[in-house]
Amino acid sequence: MAEGEGVLERTLRVLGCFTDDEPAVTATTLAARTGLASSTLHRLLATLVAEGLLTRGPGHTYAIGPRLWELGELSPLSLRLRETALPHMVRLYEATGENVHLAVLDGAAPATxxxxxxxxxxxxxxxxxxSRMGGRGPLHTTGVGKALLATRDEAWLRQYFDAPLERETVNSITSEQELRADIARTRALGYATTxxxxxxxxxxxxxxLPRVEGLPPVALGLVVHLARADERRLGPLVVQAAKDLHHDLRSH
Structure with missing residues (x-):
């Protein structure tokens, strides 16, 4: 444990142990990952459970509690963005029958x-x-990610390209030159593709979407099977849905 570390820092270290792959974690695993003393960890876990931030599960595991979900629903990403976007997402789904994703740009620095x-x-x-609600995707290999990249200025992109681009499949673009060409294409068309x-x-x-005050950069997208990927039909549908959503967000 870092010297002078407070309760909030310790709490965040515990909460940071939960992932997509491990939404339920044992106290033993939490101790190993956080480095907290057993007595300190158990007191902290008891408090977090009592406050509803964590919940106990089978096999002596812990999981994220309902109070964290309740607090998260107060975020502008939920109250303002998602609630306003839902009718537009439904219309886009009804028009295509395909997966509809709503995403925002999030990170402390461009490279991360x-x-x-x-x-x-x-x-x-x-x-x-x-993808899942609350999950994350790389910018360079997802449609919403590329759309968000196309909204960034040159100074931001230079910092972004300081980090290597990870390969997700054999078709992933991992060179700066190719991705910059794809970003230029996205800007010219008004929509991104992968x-x-x-x-x-x-x-x-x-x-x-064009920038909305009080919200991070937002993108709306579809994910479809290769055999049904008619870009000339789907592109205009997504662009119009994004325009309509932007209009409603500004109106609200």
Missing amino acids: TTALYVGRLTGRQSIPTL REEMTLGNVSVAAA
């Missing part, structure tokens, strides 16, 4: 920034995707 998924609609006929760059068999089409 990702697309944070704040809304998702899917159906039984939609192709499976890796073809099997995050998941094999999947194609995405996404458009960024």
